[in-house]
Amino acid sequence: MIATAAKATLTLHHFELFRQIVGEKYVLADEESMLDYSHDETEDLHYLPEVVLKPRTTQEISAILKICNRDHIPVTPRGGGTGLSGGALPNLGGVLLSTERFNSIINIDERNLQVTTESGVITEVLQDAVKEKGLFYPPDPSSRGSCFIGGNIAENSGGPKAVKYGVVKDYVLNIEMVLPTGEIIWTGANVLKNATGYNLTQLVVGSEGTLGIVTKIVLRLIPMPKHDLLMLVPFRSAENACAAVSAIFSAGYTPSGLEFMERDALEWVSKFVDSSTLSIGLDVQAHLLVEVDGNNLDVLMQEIEGIAAIVSGYDCGEILFADDTQQKAELWKLRSRVGEAVKAHSIYKEEDTVVPRAELPVLLKGVKEIGKKYGFHSVCYGHAGDGNLHVNIIRGELTDEQWNGSVKDGIREIFLLVKQLGGTISGEHGVGLVQKEFMSILFNETQMRLMKEIKKIFDPNQILNRGKIFD
Amino acid sequence: MIATAAKATLTLHHFELFRQIVGEKYVLADEESMLDYSHDETEDLHYLPEVVLKPRTTQEISAILKICNRDHIPVTPRGGGTGLSGGALPNLGGVLLSTERFNSIINIDERNLQVTTESGVITEVLQDAVKEKGLFYPPDPSSRGSCFIGGNIAENSGGPKAVKYGVVKDYVLNIEMVLPTGEIIWTGANVLKNATGYNLTQLVVGSEGTLGIVTKIVLRLIPMPKHDLLMLVPFRSAENACAAVSAIFSAGYTPSGLEFMERDALEWVSKFVDSSTLSIGLDVQAHLLVEVDGNNLDVLMQEIEGIAAIVSGYDCGEILFADDTQQKAELWKLRSRVGEAVKAHSIYKEEDTVVPRAELPVLLKGVKEIGKKYGFHSVCYGHAGDGNLHVNIIRGELTDEQWNGSVKDGIREIFLLVKQLGGTISGEHGVGLVQKEFMSILFNETQMRLMKEIKKIFDPNQILNRGKIFD
Numbered sequence: 001m002i003a004t005a006a007k008a009t010l011t012l013h014h015f016e017l018f019r020q021i022v023g024e025k026y027v028l029a030d031e032e033s034m035l036d037y038s039h040d041e042t043e044d045l046h047y048l049p050e051v052v053l054k055p056r057t058t059q060e061i062s063a064i065l066k067i068c069n070r071d072h073i074p075v076t077p078r079g080g081g082t083g084l085s086g087g088a089l090p091n092l093g094g095v096l097l098s099t100e101r102f103n104s105i106i107n108i109d110e111r112n113l114q115v116t117t118e119s120g121v122i123t124e125v126l127q128d129a130v131k132e133k134g135l136f137y138p139p140d141p142s143s144r145g146s147c148f149i150g151g152n153i154a155e156n157s158g159g160p161k162a163v164k165y166g167v168v169k170d171y172v173l174n175i176e177m178v179l180p181t182g183e184i185i186w187t188g189a190n191v192l193k194n195a196t197g198y199n200l201t202q203l204v205v206g207s208e209g210t211l212g213i214v215t216k217i218v219l220r221l222i223p224m225p226k227h228d229l230l231m232l233v234p235f236r237s238a239e240n241a242c243a244a245v246s247a248i249f250s251a252g253y254t255p256s257g258l259e260f261m262e263r264d265a266l267e268w269v270s271k272f273v274d275s276s277t278l279s280i281g282l283d284v285q286a287h288l289l290v291e292v293d294g295n296n297l298d299v300l301m302q303e304i305e306g307i308a309a310i311v312s313g314y315d316c317g318e319i320l321f322a323d324d325t326q327q328k329a330e331l332w333k334l335r336s337r338v339g340e341a342v343k344a345h346s347i348y349k350e351e352d353t354v355v356p357r358a359e360l361p362v363l364l365k366g367v368k369e370i371g372k373k374y375g376f377h378s379v380c381y382g383h384a385g386d387g388n389l390h391v392n393i394i395r396g397e398l399t400d401e402q403w404n405g406s407v408k409d410g411i412r413e414i415f416l417l418v419k420q421l422g423g424t425i426s427g428e429h430g431v432g433l434v435q436k437e438f439m440s441i442l443f444n445e446t447q448m449r450l451m452k453e454i455k456k457i458f459d460p461n462q463i464l465n466r467g468k469i470f471d
Numbered sequence: 472m473i474a475t476a477a478k479a480t481l482t483l484h485h486f487e488l489f490r491q492i493v494g495e496k497y498v499l500a501d502e503e504s505m506l507d508y509s510h511d512e513t514e515d516l517h518y519l520p521e522v523v524l525k526p527r528t529t530q531e532i533s534a535i536l537k538i539c540n541r542d543h544i545p546v547t548p549r550g551g552g553t554g555l556s557g558g559a560l561p562n563l564g565g566v567l568l569s570t571e572r573f574n575s576i577i578n579i580d581e582r583n584l585q586v587t588t589e590s591g592v593i594t595e596v597l598q599d600a601v602k603e604k605g606l607f608y609p610p611d612p613s614s615r616g617s618c619f620i621g622g623n624i625a626e627n628s629g630g631p632k633a634v635k636y637g638v639v640k641d642y643v644l645n646i647e648m649v650l651p652t653g654e655i656i657w658t659g660a661n662v663l664k665n666a667t668g669y670n671l672t673q674l675v676v677g678s679e680g681t682l683g684i685v686t687k688i689v690l691r692l693i694p695m696p697k698h699d700l701l702m703l704v705p706f707r708s709a710e711n712a713c714a715a716v717s718a719i720f721s722a723g724y725t726p727s728g729l730e731f732m733e734r735d736a737l738e739w740v741s742k743f744v745d746s747s748t749l750s751i752g753l754d755v756q757a758h759l760l761v762e763v764d765g766n767n768l769d770v771l772m773q774e775i776e777g778i779a780a781i782v783s784g785y786d787c788g789e790i791l792f793a794d795d796t797q798q799k800a801e802l803w804k805l806r807s808r809v810g811e812a813v814k815a816h817s818i819y820k821e822e823d824t825v826v827p828r829a830e831l832p833v834l835l836k837g838v839k840e841i842g843k844k845y846g847f848h849s850v851c852y853g854h855a856g857d858g859n860l861h862v863n864i865i866r867g868e869l870t871d872e873q874w875n876g877s878v879k880d881g882i883r884e885i886f887l888l889v890k891q892l893g894g895t896i897s898g899e900h901g902v903g904l905v906q907k908e909f910m911s912i913l914f915n916e917t918q919m920r921l922m923k924e925i926k927k928i929f930d931p932n933q934i935l936n937r938g939k940i941f942d
Contacts, residue, residue: 109827111721111828112717112827112828112829114827156664156665156670162664163663166641167664170637185915185921186918187918189825189890189893189894189895189913191826191858191859191893191894191895192858193627193633193638193825193854193858193859193898193899194895194898195626195897195899195900196896196897196902196906196910196913197910197922198674198678198921198922198925198940199640199674199676199678202670202673202674203674206665206666206670222725223720223723246582246583249584250581252694295723295770296767296770299767354665356582356583356661357583357584357663358580358582358583386662386663386664387663387664419660423660423661423662424667426665426666428664428666429666430666431666435667439668442668443668444656447657447671450656450669450671450929451668451671453928454925454928457928458921470668
């Protein structure tokens with residue numbers, strides 16, 4: 001669906017000012033470009049911007065925002081455009097501000113295990129650059145090959161390594177950003193510990209581009225672990241697979257990856273990437289992909305054997321131990337492309353539920369029961385070690401009425417269950433446009449008031465990514 | 472110094488209301504109690520409250536704050552009273568609200584590796600309780616035996632394990648708090664990943680009791696490592712000791728403790744605790760205390776030997792490897808009581824500087840040069856692995872004029888150096904009363920405006936811990 005353009009707010013004079021700031025080449029208004037920037041990876045949503053701007057410097061962004069703030073022009077910041085909650089959609093028309101030219105890694109500080117980067121650097125490019133120095137930046141979204149590090153900050157991204165190493169928020173030390181007023185600030189200091197005033201850095205992480213436009217980021221790094229081992233475990237019961245997850249942690253193991261995939265997820269992705277790595281037994285309902293990493297291979301062998309012994313108590317099938325780098329890469333590719341495979345299979349809605357890890361079996365059971373009640377099929381997979389389950393609701397043959405009616409009721413019921421289990425409605429995808437109607441399930445009026453008033457402090461004229469997270 | 476009481480704001484009617492809320496026994500106004508609660512561990516500062524209240528429930532705190540908010544009565548929250556920046560000092564008189572009766576650990580959730588606790592639980596009590604279940608809560612301030620977990624939240628405390636395991640902010644999942652208006656909220660959810668709205672949890676961590684009174688906390692835990700090894704390394708040059716620190720990390724090691732102590736620090740504390748563990752060579756200027764931990768003793772042996780080889784390249788003396796649990800405890804006791812030993816030795820000012828780790832030698836050299844220039848002696852120690860150096864400026868024979876004049880100028884110069892090195896003025900002690908005059912070194916008007924306006928959102932009548940962090 002392509003939304004009708006919002007009420008026009010830009011004049012010819014604005015276009016002229018923008019050209020003066022960023023140069024003619026970086027002010028786009030042709031139909032094709034507008035279409036290109038009208039969507040991210042969220043379901044089938046499209047909104048047309050009125051202009052796309054591609055500034056190169058923090059000062060250029062500041063100059064743009066000063067004009068937009070003065071004239072109350074909506075601005076939507078955009079990174080790689082891989083978001084799953086509609087955070088980069090120009091839902092109010094106006095300016096779409098792309099950070100794609102902020103693509104320099106400024107400094108890899110090997111002495112301090114830090115990297116300073118611009119926000120438009122592709123996550124995988126950053127990971128590879130620091131890896132060459134023996135360093136490790138663990139947050140690793142499935143879209144690593146095209147998403148930007150700035151977008152990862154906006155969404156507080158996670159990925160499969162989060163279970164051992166944490167999410168983006170655990171690596172961000174300091175952020176340079178432009179406030180909607182055009183003011184430029186750094187949020188913190190380049191240090192591992194900081195007890196100096198309110199933590200503006202952490203307020204910005206996960207704020208979905210609503211508080212300012214991130215231009216530079218200082219990240220801490222850790223030494224790259226020397227070895228890893230990977231295994232794929234089939235289970236005859238999906239709930240048993242989930243139950244095995246918390247048993248692994250209770251036994252004192254901390255895997256560096258612990259991913260859950262329902263049968264459909266693995267089957268669809270195997271076809272999607274045309275992989276012959278796997279033959280999935282007829283009685284298999286779900287898989288766990290388990291990785292351990294560290295510097296000592298003997299210790300890792302003991303760990304993976306210990307974990308294998310635990311999962312064997314949960315009625316699992318024959319475990320596939322990845323033999324070499326290639327097989328590991330193949331298994332990880334299958335996991336990381338599940339989202340695309342689901343998308344290729346059918347229109348879908350993805351819910352990014354997260355609960356305390358031991359509640360996963362209850363959540364999964366509940367999701368299936370709710371699906372039965374409201375008449376939809378779901379494919380679930382995700383970062384089981386974190387309790388983060390991606391619930392993909394498949395459109396299949398559902399009518400418009402069902403899709404926009406009973407399915408939404410079902411989603412609400414899933415979120416009520418999530419809350420009851422001590423969890424929340426997004427672990428790593430954000431609220432954006434598509435989940436904001438469910439925020440009232442989680443937050444009372446006081447909590448919502450605090451958030452909305454924080455937004456106003458940063459953005460008094462409400463120009464930046466307005467309508468995301470809350471109305 | 473005991474400050475004169477602030478302008479009285481409380482009426483007999485207020486006392487009557489407070490008695491109705493918390494019970495007669497928990498409303499104190501006698502002179503002795505007022506003196507008891509007039510100070511924390513910050514230098515020699517004292518401020519008398521008008522009344523001390525000891526509520527037992529979140530609802531009681533809510534009722535108290537509603538009254539104080541209505542009548543604009545200053546409220547100072549207090550945990551264990553061990554703070555080093557004056558955060559718990561009732562600088563405006565009024566109500567001192569002690570959380571000492573919030574002393575229950577509500578639930579240790581072994582399935583999810585989480586603990587839910589009230590805020591007045593002593594940190595060591597919490598550590599010990601989870602340790603009994605094989606679980607580990609790493610933040611470990613020197614005052615662990617008397618500080619409260621709620622105070623640790625307020626200051627974003629660290630301690631020696633932070634170098635490997637992070638600080639308080641890395642363990643807090645969810646907080647129940649009472650806003651100054653009396654409203655009660657939870658800040659997040661009990662999950663490891665959360666991308667649902669602004670991170671109120673992280674905004675509260677380190678906010679020094681200015682945004683609300685924390686009543687309950689959900690913390691994540693990790694499995695307790697099975698083994699650790701400890702060594703004490705003497706150096707003939709303090710700068711060399713600091714330089715060895717970043718060499719250890721550059722070689723890929725991540726110690727679980729990496730503490731620096733200048734000669735005076737170790738000598739004074741050895742006398743203070745009457746320890747005969749050490750004889751410090753005449754040519755020794757500083758020590759590093761290095762710990763590694765993990766589950767495999769062979770691996771740890773390799774690590775500690777690897778680290779020993781590295782430090783030997785920095786002109787170190789004979790390394791003392793701790794033989795047994797008792798000797799380890801003795802060495803850690805020496806380290807953790809340095810602060811008290813300095814305090815017993817002389818009136819002092821403690822600065823809690825933090826810089827990127829590799830800049831430590833530059834910082835230390837700068838501190839000594841600035842000391843010479845302004846005529847003061849300093850004793851430095853701290854969490855070198857984090858770049859967190861506690862600079863204790865010794866009063867000794869300095870006159871009042873020097874102490875309040877040139878010493879302050881010197882501190883300002885130290886902080887300017889810290890900023891220049893990419894660091895900040897407090898790593899784990901907070902800004903409180905004593906560092907707020909230096910905030911302008913770090914933050915420009917925009918940053919300060921954002922922080923002050925955030926304060927106003929939470930506390931429109933500015934009743935809670937007013938005058939801390941900023942004016």
